Amino acid sequence: MDVAAHAPVVIRPLDQPGDLGWVVMAHGEVYAEEFGWDTSFEALVARIVTDYASDHHPTREAAWIAEAGGKRLGCVFCVAADETTAKLRILLVHPDGRGLGLGGHLVDACMDFARAAGYLRMLLWTNDVLAAARRIYLDRGFVLTHEEPHHSFGVDLVGQTYEVDLTQARTGGVWT
Numbered sequence: 001m002d003v004a005a006h007a008p009v010v011i012r013p014l015d016q017p018g019d020l021g022w023v024v025m026a027h028g029e030v031y032a033e034e035f036g037w038d039t040s041f042e043a044l045v046a047r048i049v050t051d052y053a054s055d056h057h058p059t060r061e062a063a064w065i066a067e068a069g070g071k072r073l074g075c076v077f078c079v080a081a082d083e084t085t086a087k088l089r090i091l092l093v094h095p096d097g098r099g100l101g102l103g104g105h106l107v108d109a110c111m112d113f114a115r116a117a118g119y120l121r122m123l124l125w126t127n128d129v130l131a132a133a134r135r136i137y138l139d140r141g142f143v144l145t146h147e148e149p150h151h152s153f154g155v156d157l158v159g160q161t162y163e164v165d166l167t168q169a170r171t172g173g174v175w176t
Contacts, residue, residue, distance in 0.1 A: 007069030009100055011109050014063035014075065020049050022065075022072045026094055031153070035129055038154035048089055052077055060117050064109050066093070066102045073097025076106040078113050081123060086114035086166070088124040091133055103136045111140065115166050122166055128158040137162050 014020070028042030052063060056079065066074035074093040081087040088110050093103045114122050126133060128147070142162040149158050 009066060009068045009073070009097070009102065009105075011064050011066050011102075011105050014065050014077075016065070019065055019072070019075075020053055023049050023063075023075050023090065023092070026072070026075070027090060027092055030092065030094060035153075036155055041153040044153075045090055048077065052079060062110075062113050064106055066097060066106055068097070071096070073100075074102045074106055076110045078110040078117075078122075080119075084120040086110075086117070086119040086122045088122055091124075091136075093132075098132075103133065104139070107136050107140055111164070111166065119166055121163055123161060123163045125159060125161050128160055134160075137164075140164065141168060 014023070024042060024046045027045040028039065031037040031041050032039075052061065056062075061077075061079045063077040064075065065072050072094070074091075074097050076091045077089040079087050079089055088107065091103065091106060091110075093106070111122060122142075123145075124137065124142070126137075128134075142164040144160055145163050146161040147158055149156065151157070152159075
């Protein structure tokens with residue numbers, strides 16, 4: 001589907017029937033296809049989604065869907081790590097939505113929400129094979145703070161933790 005030619009892309013709250021299931025399904029399908037990850041990754045995403053859906057504080061935690069013409073194309077979650085730290089979770093841009101800048105817009109929505117909610121910093125955990133996501137994080141001031149090899153989701157990976165100081169001002173895409 002050529003999304004750009006058919007409908008404007010919007011970033012909206014995750015609040016429609018089917019959103020939660022789509023997040024789990026899309027992660028499972030995309031990561032299996034692109035990286036060979038097994039269903040244990042989909043199960044991890046399902047736990048994250050279930051935790052969010054069953055017990056999130058709406059002024060401190062939120063999630064978004066990127067869509068065009070009613071088709072879901074991406075998602076991201078912002079959850080509390082502790083009182084001063086937000087955690088960015090399960091960022092995904094579906095292959096049908098790539099090349100439109102959706103990943104950056106989703107991360108920006110997550111970071112803007114976290115700032116408005118009073119968090120001082122944000123962290124995330126990812127894996128080194130996710131190069132496109134890493135570029136988005138680095139462009140927004142995230143810094144690699146830890147990495148460690150692990151065997152998960154049926155493959156050997158290098159897990160990475162990134163953090164950013166949310167009290168810094170962002171001007172024209174540059175952190176000051």
